[in-house]
Amino acid sequence: MTQDIDPGAGERRMKRERRTIEAMIALYCRRRHGTKGALCGDCQELLGYALQRLAHCPFAPQKPTCARCPVHCYRPEMRRRIVEVMRRTRKLMFLRHPILTFRHLLDALGGPTKRADRGSG
Ligand SMILES: [Zn+2]
Numbered sequence: 103m104t105q106d107i108d109p110g111a112g113e114r115r116m117k118r119e120r121r122t123i124e125a126m127i128a129l130y131c132r133r134r135h136g137t138k139g140a141l142c143g144d145c146q147e148l149l150g151y152a153l154q155r156l157a158h159c160p161f162a163p164q165k166p167t168c169a170r171c172p173v174h175c176y177r178p179e180m181r182r183r184i185v186e187v188m189r190r191t192r193k194l195m196f197l198r199h200p201i202l203t204f205r206h207l208l209d210a211l212g213g214p215t216k217r218a219d220r221g222s223g
Contacts, residue, residue, distance in 0.1 A: 116156065122195075123152045129194055130187045148187070151180050 131137045131145040141149060155175050176184060 119156060120153060123156070124149060126187055126191045126195060127152070129191050133194070134190065144183075148180065148183050151176075152184060 127145050127149045128141065131141045135142045135145065137145075140146075159175065
């Protein structure tokens, strides 16, 4: 079951995923909820939840990005919220964090699942 991978790379990947989620939610909160510096209660809850899910991800550290993950470990309400955040911030993230987003996209392209679950919003 072991794969010949660099464990350091997995760790970096997880860190990047965490940073991406933090940046996305912070951006979303600032734009949508008008906060500065700190997240509002809802977004803080969402971020805490996302990081917790990430920490317990059964695919870690070689996981695909959450957006492409074959296992939707988020509970429905949280999933709706994180999908909303991703949708709203996609363009902005690309402008503000091109490298994070670019890598995120690369991860997505390299993931095991095909394009699916694209909302019509
Ligand atoms: Zn917020």
